Amino acid sequence: MEHGRRFGAFEDEELAAQVMTYPLAVSLFGERYEMGGIAYVATYPEHRRGGLIRQLMTKSISAMRENGQIISYLHPFDVTFYRKFGYELAFKETRMELRLKQFMQKSTGVGKIKRISHSNADFELAKQIYASYAERHNGMLIRDDAWWARLARRGYVNEIALYLDENGEAQGYLSFAFKGVQMIVHELVGLTSVAETELWAFISSHDSMFEKVTIKNAGEVDELALSLANPTALRVTQELTFMVRIVDVKRFLERYPFPELEEPLYFKIKDETAPFNEGVYKVAKGIEKVSEAPRQEVVEANIGAFSQMLLGFARPELLRAQGKIKISKETAARLEAIIPHEIPRFYDNF
Known part of the structure; x- marks a missing residue:
C-alpha cells in the first residue's frame, strides 16, 4: 500500500x-x-x-x-x-489433494533436500529459482524483495524444502505448512524434472506423519499427472480467479511476439472505458492505427476478449464460435498458429 x-x-x-x-x-x-x-x-x-x-x-x-x-x-x-x-x-487456480498412502514417489538419490525458511541466507536461492521459473511461464508475477517480505508476513514461506542437485546448484523448492493431519503445499517450483521428482519424494516421505497433502501452485494438472506414480489418487478442483485487461493496445501490440507476417493482420478494438484504445490496428512489419481494414481480414473484439485471446487463455476459434470475436475462419486459423498455446499462470494474490 x-x-x-x-x-x-x-x-x-x-x-x-x-x-x-x-x-x-x-x-x-x-x-x-x-x-x-x-x-x-x-x-x-x-x-x-x-x-x-x-x-x-x-x-x-x-x-x-x-x-x-x-x-x-x-x-x-x-x-x-x-x-x-x-x-x-x-x-x-488449481488445488490438488492426495492421500499419501496412495501416493509414493521414490527419490532418485541425486542431490539433496535442505530445509530452510525466509530468515535463512539460502532463501535467496529460492527467490532465484522462482525468478527463473517466472521467466519461462506467461503471466507470472515478477516478485521484488518487498513482495517476498509480504509473503513472509503472511506465513507462506516459513518452511521451505530447497532442492540442490549433484553439483550443489539450487533447482527447485516447495513452501509448505502443516495443519492437523494434512500437509499444505503453498507452492512447488522445479526447474528440472529431477528437481520436481525429488520434491515429490520429500512430500511422500511424510506418509507416516500425515494422511493427506493439499497442493496449489504446482503447474498444470496434465503435466503433474504424467509425473505421478499413481495419478488416479489425485483429486482436483479448479477455480477461475484473476481477470486481465490490456491497458494500452498499441504499446502491447508493439511488444507482442508476432512472427514475420506474409499478410497484415487487422484488429478492430472496442473499449468503452479507455476510448484511446478504440480503432483499427494494422499489424505488419510494425504497428499502426489505420482508418479502415479489408473486411475479410479484420478481427473485431472488445478489449476483454482481445486480452484473453492474446494472453493465450482463450483460443481464437473458441472465441469465434462463442461470438466473442468477429473473425473469418481463415484469419482464426492464422491466429491459432501465432498466439502462444501455454495457458497463463499466476501464483500470487492481492
Missing part, C-alpha cells in the same frame, strides 16, 4: 469510494511487462449506483497508461461487474 496509487471520490470532503493500483510487473513472452494491480475497490453502501466506481476505474486505467503499465490484473468479487470495465477472466 505504501507504493500504490489510490484515487478517491469525495462528497462534502468525505471519502465515498476508492480504487487502488499496485505498481507491479509480470513476465509475458519472456519479457518484463509493467502491470497495474487493481485492489481495494470499495464504495460506501449509501453511495452505490452513483457511477463513482466507473469514474474511478476510468481514471485509474488512464493513469496506468500514463505510468507505463500496459496491462492490468484484478481479482473480482463479481466477474460481471468488472467486465463492464474491459476485464476478462484469464487465470485459474
Whole structure:
C-alpha cells in the first residue's frame, strides 16, 4: 500500500469510494511487462449506483497508461461487474489433494533436500529459482524483495524444502505448512524434472506423519499427472480467479511476439472505458492505427476478449464460435498458429 496509487471520490470532503493500483510487473513472452494491480475497490453502501466506481476505474486505467503499465490484473468479487470495465477472466487456480498412502514417489538419490525458511541466507536461492521459473511461464508475477517480505508476513514461506542437485546448484523448492493431519503445499517450483521428482519424494516421505497433502501452485494438472506414480489418487478442483485487461493496445501490440507476417493482420478494438484504445490496428512489419481494414481480414473484439485471446487463455476459434470475436475462419486459423498455446499462470494474490 505504501507504493500504490489510490484515487478517491469525495462528497462534502468525505471519502465515498476508492480504487487502488499496485505498481507491479509480470513476465509475458519472456519479457518484463509493467502491470497495474487493481485492489481495494470499495464504495460506501449509501453511495452505490452513483457511477463513482466507473469514474474511478476510468481514471485509474488512464493513469496506468500514463505510468507505463500496459496491462492490468484484478481479482473480482463479481466477474460481471468488472467486465463492464474491459476485464476478462484469464487465470485459474488449481488445488490438488492426495492421500499419501496412495501416493509414493521414490527419490532418485541425486542431490539433496535442505530445509530452510525466509530468515535463512539460502532463501535467496529460492527467490532465484522462482525468478527463473517466472521467466519461462506467461503471466507470472515478477516478485521484488518487498513482495517476498509480504509473503513472509503472511506465513507462506516459513518452511521451505530447497532442492540442490549433484553439483550443489539450487533447482527447485516447495513452501509448505502443516495443519492437523494434512500437509499444505503453498507452492512447488522445479526447474528440472529431477528437481520436481525429488520434491515429490520429500512430500511422500511424510506418509507416516500425515494422511493427506493439499497442493496449489504446482503447474498444470496434465503435466503433474504424467509425473505421478499413481495419478488416479489425485483429486482436483479448479477455480477461475484473476481477470486481465490490456491497458494500452498499441504499446502491447508493439511488444507482442508476432512472427514475420506474409499478410497484415487487422484488429478492430472496442473499449468503452479507455476510448484511446478504440480503432483499427494494422499489424505488419510494425504497428499502426489505420482508418479502415479489408473486411475479410479484420478481427473485431472488445478489449476483454482481445486480452484473453492474446494472453493465450482463450483460443481464437473458441472465441469465434462463442461470438466473442468477429473473425473469418481463415484469419482464426492464422491466429491459432501465432498466439502462444501455454495457458497463463499466476501464483500470487492481492
